Amino acid sequence: MAAPGRDPTDGVPPQPPGLGRPAPGFLPVDSGRALARSAVRAGAMGYSRIKQMLLTLRDLIPAAAPFIVLTALLMAAAYWVLDPTPPKRLVMATGTEQGAYEVMGRRYRELLAPYGITVELRPSGGSADNLAWLQQADKDIDIAFVQGGTWRRPPGDEEAPDPGLVSLGSLFYEPVWLFYREDSAKRLLKRPRLQSLTELKGWRFNAGSPGSGVQALADELMELNGLDRDTLKLSHLSNTPAVVELLEGRSDAMLFVSAPDSPLIQMLLQTPGIRLFNFSQSHAYARKLRHLSAVTLPRGVVDLGRDLPGEDVQLIAPTATLVAREGLHPALVQLMMQAAGRIHGEAGWFARAGEFPNAVNTDLPVAPEAQRYLRNGAPWLQRYLPFWVSNVIDRMWVALLSIVAVLIPLSRLVPPLYEFRVRSRVFRWYARLREVEESLERPEVDTRELLAQLDDVEARASQISVPLSYADELYALRQHIDLVRGKLRQTMEAQAVG
Secondary structure (H helix, E strand, C coil): CCCCCCCCCCCCCCCCCCCCCCCCCCCCHHHHHHHHHHHHHHHHHHHHHHHHHHHHHHHHHHHHHHHHHHHHHHHHHHHHHHCCCCCCEEEEECCCCCCHHHHHHHHHHHHHHHHCCEEEEECCCCHHHHHHHHCCHHHCCCEEEEECCCCCCCCCCCCCCCCCEEEEEEEEECCEEEEEEHHHHHHHHCCCCCCCHHHHCCCEEECCCCCCHHHHHHHHHHHHCCCCHHHCEEECCCHHHHHHHHHCCCCCEEEEECCCCCHHHHHHHCCCCEEECCCCCHHHHHHHCCCCEEEEECCCCCECCCCECCCCEEEEECEEEEEEECCCCHHHHHHHHHHHHHHHCCCCCCCCCCCCCECCCCCCCECHHHHHHHHHCCCHHHHCCCHHHHHHHHHHHHHHHHHHHHHHHHHCCHHHHHHHHHHHHHHHHHHHHHHHHHHCCCCCCCHHHHHHHHHHHHHHHHCCCCCHHHHHHHHHHHHHHHHHHHHHHHHHHHHHHC
């Protein structure tokens, strides 16, 4: 009996594995061998599955190759015809330096840069130059700002030639700013304010630079008011020199057509001694000239603290539009419209939030992609996918559906082709097997040669590999080989007896 407090197994050496209870840390030999056999069987089964998969692919890929090639060709043709990827460079004609068009052009350039589009800005004399450059192939201009009313249809019933241009809609109001010196009004009119355009007779008046839309609009305003050009001391300087002339007193008045974003406009509105003409007949002008709208510069909108202007000022305004060549890539049109919505869609001095861009007061037909944006906004795919991916899908989904409609019936040819390839590896040996069988019917046949041929067929058949779903064809071939071999032995035995 063991002493109290002592383990009865103390002093007993541990038994080796396999004898009695295995010691801790030892694995029975039988269990280790079983695990090894299981691992070998699992590896063999995995290898067998991989082999069968490769066998299936070996026959499936050649069978599906015509279908795959046709799909690739149709996709390539659709991609080439639809050209969903836009060019990476866009050339935009803006206007004079420090003008509103230049300011807007820089904002478009910033918004398109994240999409990998480089916007090259080309300064010009103004709206008229921009419109002319768009129609000249050697100028390489893709898109430009054009003042409403710059493009005119021929008078009468004469059909207008196709200019090859499209509009991307109206962007913002471009008020007609007629700035004049207060001391000039006192000197020439004996009062501090100019009340009518007819009172400009004898004034030194800058009516816009050549190539701008201002000059054409000034001619229209003078004609409506019965002003003869000879009664004015006209000059046609660009904006910056004209402002300098006005501020230094060498000019009495000047005409601007620009959005209020222009730094020159902002400066003149706050310069003492420079007044802004109030177009009190603004609605009459808007009725006379369809490209003009009557707008109001609210009191205090320039500077609330200084109450500038001190009263509401009535103005007339054409709308600035984006005009592009007819062949401009639709994806670029979509990007430009999205940028226009971000730049011009907010409330401003003259427009309510969401008023621009729009298709009102456009002299040229609106591009289809621009109409789509104005109607539906940005494509919904762009809310979930990067622009380039969503653009390709958006441009090609109709073609993709058409290709799928063509390929679905053709895809039914793949299974028969696959089956033919697999079964042909088995069935082609039936021709030689039949030759051996038919040779048995001939008299004085060389059975040893036939036996050698049959052995060759059997050896080759044993090397045939087919997917498991077609294994019955292979086993049928081997049964038929055994059948012919039996008939051959009977013939050999008959020859031996004879």
